[in-house]
Amino acid sequence: MIRRVLQADGYEVDDAASLAEARAMGPDRYDVLLVDANIGTERGIDLVRELQERDPAAARRCLVITGGARDLPEGVSCLHKPFGRGQLLEAVRDLGGAATAGPPGRPAIPGPRPAAHDRPGSGPEPGPAPDPRPEAPAPRVAQLLGFTRELRARERQELSDFLHDGPIQEVTATTLELQLMRKAAPPAQAATLDAALSRLDAAAGSLRWLVSGDWPPARPAADLIAALRQQTGWLLAAPIAVDRAPRPGPSAADIPVIADVVELLLLALVPPGLPARARLSAQADESEIRIGLTVGPASDDQVAAGPPADARARADPAGVPVAGAPAGSGEALIRLATALGAASVRSDLGTRPWRVELALRRREG
Helix, strand or coil: CHHHHHHHCCCCCCCCCCHHHHHHCCHHHCCCEEEECEECCEEHHHHHHHHHHHCHHHHHHEEEEECCCCCCCCCCEEEECCCCHHHHHHHHHHCCCCCCCCCCCCCCCCCCCCCHHHCCCCCCCCCCCCCCCCCCCCCHHHHHHHHHHHHHHHHHHHHHHHHHHHHHHHHHHHHHHHHHHHHHCCHHHHHHHHHHHHHHHHHHHHHHHHHHCCCCCCCCCCCHHHHHHHHHHHHCCCCCEECCCCCCCCCCCHHHHHHHHHHHHHHHHCCCCCCEEEEEEEEECCCEEEEEEEEEECCCHHHHHCCCCCCCCCCCCCCCCCCCCCCCHHHHHHHHHHHHCCCEEEEECCCCCEEEEEEEECCCC
16 A cells, blocks of 8 residues: 555655565665564664665665554664654655655655754753762662553554554554545545544544553653653643752653652542542652642632642641542542552642542662
8 A cells, every 4th residue: 555655645665574585675675675683583773773774864765664663773863653654755755865856757865854853943951960969879769660651662662563563553554545536536525534534533633642652651761750641641631830959850760750750749639530639749859759749620710720839738637538539539548649659648628629639768678
């Protein structure tokens, strides 16, 4: 289907069913190479790496097609399945190559567009200053959260592989075929095909997020606000608000711990399907990391404004849900605090917005 789409747009296309066949065709002589991340039991990424070793500039001619691979070679463009005809053609045209234009009759291939951080007037946000304190051995809480992150990443890759060999391949092929039919369809059939393509596009978007979205992030962002929004966005109706922490604030080593714990707290407090907002305050010193979280429905103005400065959390040592709290949230909070070995936990789940204060020991024993 990919070959048919490209040929219909004027490209000269050869295809190979294995890495050995691709190598025998002389991949260095092509302007653009589209390589599936997995070709049967082989890894198409291996071919890309071979080309890069011979010529580092080869990365600009390669487009890796993937249903969720995460170990892509640096500098190589990627097209995530499921995709449609327009996305495929745009990705091919965006590639740079040995020549900026093909032979007569072949569409021109412009050079690559600069990445966002290379464009004039843009650049990465400055990160926090390096923490001058020596890094202590990670306590058991950090080890547990890090191990959980590794297991979730492996689970996500297994899920991506499972989906890739079934619905993702079928949705991609069906979309391309229907779009080719749509080009030549009589007006009486056009509306029906457009409706089918619209439904396919919605399904493709969900699959694409499932296999390519950042859940969980393999590497949390170095900035606390970015890390929190990266990791909790899927649970909230709006980006989490973060109070400015007094100096010294959380260190770089604290950021993944805080992000993981906040995500778990939100899972415990926010009922499924409830659009919610949240506000966080985080402080750290040599002995503890203290997390204060305010959560409530998205329609609750108190969450956006934050709690009053003199608000005190009411202790809820038994973990029994109080009137107004989401069902089971008090018990879930106590179980989570116990599993994390929290130094203390305080909660006010009786009125909106719900508030939790959790302290984690920085060093144990």
